[in-house]
Amino acid sequence: MIFTFSSLSFASKDYVIDTPTVDILDCGFGDIRLKFFSNGNLLSGVNFGVFKRLNVGMSLELSRFIGKSGDGLKVALPALQIKFKAYDGNMCYPGIAVGYDGQGCFFDGKCKKHNSNYLQRGLGFYFVIGREFFIENLMINIGVNFNNKVNWFINLLIPLYREALYFIAECSNISYLPNARLNFGFKFALTECINIDYVVRDCCFWKKGCSKTNDRFFNERIFRINYTIKF
Numbered sequence: 001m002i003f004t005f006s007s008l009s010f011a012s013k014d015y016v017i018d019t020p021t022v023d024i025l026d027c028g029f030g031d032i033r034l035k036f037f038s039n040g041n042l043l044s045g046v047n048f049g050v051f052k053r054l055n056v057g058m059s060l061e062l063s064r065f066i067g068k069s070g071d072g073l074k075v076a077l078p079a080l081q082i083k084f085k086a087y088d089g090n091m092c093y094p095g096i097a098v099g100y101d102g103q104g105c106f107f108d109g110k111c112k113k114h115n116s117n118y119l120q121r122g123l124g125f126y127f128v129i130g131r132e133f134f135i136e137n138l139m140i141n142i143g144v145n146f147n148n149k150v151n152w153f154i155n156l157l158i159p160l161y162r163e164a165l166y167f168i169a170e171c172s173n174i175s176y177l178p179n180a181r182l183n184f185g186f187k188f189a190l191t192e193c194i195n196i197d198y199v200v201r202d203c204c205f206w207k208k209g210c211s212k213t214n215d216r217f218f219n220e221r222i223f224r225i226n227y228t229i230k231f
Contacts, residue, residue, distance in 0.1 A: 012228055013139070014047070014055065014083065016155035016170045017183045017199050018105075019123070021141045022095035022130040024085045025049035030231055033059070035224040037201075038217050040067035041106070047081060048231075057081040059103045061118075079103035079122065094131040100124065106215070119215040121147040137163060151175045157187070164189045168197070178204075185222070197224040 012031055014023045025031060027049045035043040045059030059081065063074035079102040089095030104118025123145040130141030137159040145151050155170035169184040185199030199222040 012047075012226070013157060016141070016157060016168050017172075017185065017197075017201065017222075018181070019141070019143065019153040019155045019170050019172050020083065020097065020099060020101070020126060020128050021139060021155065021157070022085065022089065022097045022128055023139075024053065024055045024083055024097065025228075027052045028230055030229050031057070032227045032229065033224070035222060036066075037105070037222045038220050039106070040064050042066070043103070043105075045081075045103070053085045055081070055083040055099075061103070061105075061107045063107045074107055074109070076107040076117065089131050094129040097128050097130075099126055099128075101126065106217075116148070123147065135159075149175055160186075168199075193228045195226040195228075197222070197226070199224065 012023065012025050012029070013021055014025060015021065025047060029049045031047040033045045033047070037043070042062045042065035043059060044062070045057055047055055047057030050056050058078050060078045061076040063076070064072060081099070081101045081103065083097055083099035085095065085097045087096040101123040104116060104120055104122040106119035107117060108119050109117060124147035126143055126145035128141050128143030130139060132138060133140050137157070139157045140154070141156070142154045143152070145153065151172070152174040153170060153172040158167040160167055166187040167184070168187050172181050172183070174180045181202045182204065183199060183201045184203065185197055188196045190196050201220040201222055202216060202218050204218055
């Protein structure tokens, strides 16, 4: 079998890193996702294109999945994701999507700081617009989300080699700039149905006023695998 990058593409680009795009999974397709991050944590999830414009998914965080046995494994309650693409967009107007994502990061049982089960809250309800700019497959998305307060986010996917390799970047949690999280990385198509992401998360270049509490994990390195199936 001859392996060629020219035939590879991403079946789904519905999320960049922590923030959504206007894209959704096609009806009849599903994603299985594994994300390995700080403290030996694992986030697993599934997402399905149940209708032409509607995706529904569920995720589960396992804290200390990898590490010392004495640390103890914590299992979070499953979180729900729903996404509806309201408008496809065209050459003049951006696409529009709305949704809900209850999945936070770093399960804590009960974080008193912001009344959540996670040190970092999930997106909650969100609204996002996005479209292709300048060159083919260069996507920019801008959105707003509400969990305990209103936040803004912006993300982009820049093709480096056809649709087999992307540079991905985002700025999320933008309500007060020093609390924003700047994330970037690379998305690589290993096969037509397997994507691998390597991400550096929360690269804080603004030091003044930056949060120093235990809900920040600066320069966190993340490894993520997405497997797309048709059912």
